[in-house]
Amino acid sequence: MKKKPTMQDVAAIAGVSTATVSNVINNTKNVSEGTKRKILEVIESLDYIPNNLAKSLKMRDTKLIGLLISDIANPFFPPVVRGIEDSLAENGYNLILCETNSDSNLERENLRVLLSRRIEGLMVSLAGSEESHFENIDTPLVFFNRVPVSDQYNKVQVKNFKAAYVGTTHLIGHDYKRVAILAGPQHLNVGRDRLFGYKEALLESGREVDSNYISIREFTVAEGYQGMKELMNQDPKPDAVFTSNNALTLGAFQFLKDAGYRIPQDIAFLGYDDTQWATIVDPPISVVRYPMYEMGQAIGAMIIGLVRSRGQEPSRTIAFEPELVVRKSCGC
Amino acid sequence: MKKKPTMQDVAAIAGVSTATVSNVINNTKNVSEGTKRKILEVIESLDYIPNNLAKSLKMRDTKLIGLLISDIANPFFPPVVRGIEDSLAENGYNLILCETNSDSNLERENLRVLLSRRIEGLMVSLAGSEESHFENIDTPLVFFNRVPVSDQYNKVQVKNFKAAYVGTTHLIGHDYKRVAILAGPQHLNVGRDRLFGYKEALLESGREVDSNYISIREFTVAEGYQGMKELMNQDPKPDAVFTSNNALTLGAFQFLKDAGYRIPQDIAFLGYDDTQWATIVDPPISVVRYPMYEMGQAIGAMIIGLVRSRGQEPSRTIAFEPELVVRKSCGC
DNA sequence: TTGAAAGCGTTACCAT
C-alpha cells in the first residue's frame, strides 16, 4: 500500500503542469497531440487513477446518491434497488447503501453521515413514523414505499388503498361471505391505507366491517402465521383472506398448509407482492402486485431529475397502479 | 440549495479559529468549557455538518468500502449484504454498491470508479472468469462466492465440492439408482466444483458417472426448467436429482410440478440454498445450505481486518461448511 | 488554551 501517484507526479514526469494533465484527463481544452500522448503514457506507466475526493471537493459534487432502507433482506427491496442502481449507473452516479433496521434513531444517524459525505440526493423508505429529521434537509429527497403523508415531499408510491380495495373487491366478487384481512401496523401509512381499502371495498358492496376478521400485525412472517391462526379461530371461520404484505402472506400461507386447510375450498387466499415462490406453491397463489423493478427505475430517475434541476421543481408524487394476478388460490 | 456553512463560517461567527472548531468537533484537544459551548451553539444554529470530503482528503481515508456483485436481485445476495452492512456499520464504515450484471467489462469500469473514490477496501463476487483487472490493486480485497482460483487472494468461500458431495451422497444413501445433477457453467469455480463433488460421490460409492444424467446450465430459473425437462426425457428417467444452485432449483421444481411428477415418489429432489419458499412448497424441499448472513458478517469482518492491518497479513481463505437440511423431498 | 498557516489533490481562471 504505497502512496498513490498524484496528478503532480504525472505532471512532473511528463514535464508539464497539472493544468495540462487535468485538461487531457477531462478533455476540457485543446492539448497538442504530442503532449497529450506523452501524458497518457505517463498515466499508464504510473497506474495513475485520479483522486475523486479532491475533484469532488473542488467541483462541489460527488456523484453519490444515498439510499436509506430498513433491510435489504426484505424481499421487496432487492428488485427495486436493482432498478435504482441501473438508473443511477446510467447517469454516472454511485449508490451508497444504509440500513436502518426500522430504527428511527439509526435512521437519523445515518442521515447525518450521508449528509456529511455530501451525497447529492437521497432516497428513503422510512424506518418508522418519525420523519422530523428530514425536515430541513436541502438535499434532494425522494421517499418511496414507506413515505410520509405530507405533500411537501417527493414520493414514489404504490396505491396502497387501491391495492387492498381491488383485492378485497375481487374476493367479494366470488361471493365469499366472511372476507378477513391480515393488516399491518396502523402507524405506517402502508398499514393504514391498505386496511382502509379493505374496509371501503366491504362497505361499498353493502357488507359490514367485522372486526373479528381483522388482524392487525407487524410485517413479519411469524406475525403472519400467528395472525392467520387467530383468524381461523373465529367462529364462524373466515372463508377468504387478503394478506396485505409479503411477509404476512408467507406466514399466513404457511399456517394454512400446516393446519391442513385446503385452498381455496376451505379458505380463499389472496396475497401481496409477486414473490418468486407464488407460482410454485400448491395452489399457485393469486396476488396483488407492483412492478418493483420499474418502481426502482422511477425512483432513480426522479432523484436524478431533482439533482439536475437543483430541487427547483415543485414536489411530485408518482403512484404506481396495483395489478391483480389471478392464479388458483382465490377460487377463480 | 444554498451554500452549506463551512468550518470557517462557524469559526468566524464564534470568534475563534478553525483549529479550535476542529478540536471541539473531534474531541482532539482540550478546549475551555466556555468556548466549547459557544462553538457548539453556533454549529447548532447554522445546522453545520462537517464536510467529509475535505476531511478524507486531508486524512487519506474515506471510511468507504466497495461491494461489487452481479445482481442484488439474486436471492443469494440480500442476506449476505445484510451481514456485510451490519459488520461495516459497527466499525463506522459505509458501503458503496455496484452491480456488474455478470459483465466483466462493467466490472472493470466499476472497479476504476471505486478506486478513484478511494475506497479503503473492496469485496467482490466475480462477474465471470476474467479477473486480471484485480491483479495490481493495492487496495485490500476480499473475494466471496464467485472467487478466483489463485491463492494470492483473500476469500470467503463455501465448500462447493463438499456441498455437492454431501447432497449426492445423501441421495445415494436412499439407494436411488439414477441420480442426476443440474450443474452450473464450467468456467466458474462454483459450477465446476459442485459438479466435481457430485461425480466424486458417485465414484466413491462404486457407481458410474453417466453423462446422460448431467445437465450443464446457466444459473437461471429458465435454464433450470429446461434442464430438468431434458433430464426427464432420458430413458430411463432419473429417480433423483440434485440442483446445484438456487435459480436452477426453482426452475427445476417448477417443471416437475408443471409436468405432474410426484416428489419424491417419481423423483427425489434435493435443492440448493435455503430460500424462503423451501418450506412452503409441497413437499417442503430438502436442501444444502449455507449460513448466508454469517458469511456476510465474516466478509465484512475480514475486509475491516485487512484495512486495519494495512494489508500486511498473508492472504487467507475462510470456507464455510455446507449443511444438509432434510425435509420431505428426498424420501427421508 | 488558542491560532496561523501549510498541505491534502484537484480545477479553472488568468497569464504568457
Added chain:
DNA sequence: ATGGTAACGCTTTCAA
C-alpha cells in the same frame, strides 16, 4: 498551447 496559482474545507504542527 501551456503554466502559475488560488481555492475547495478540513486537520495538524508549531508557536504564542
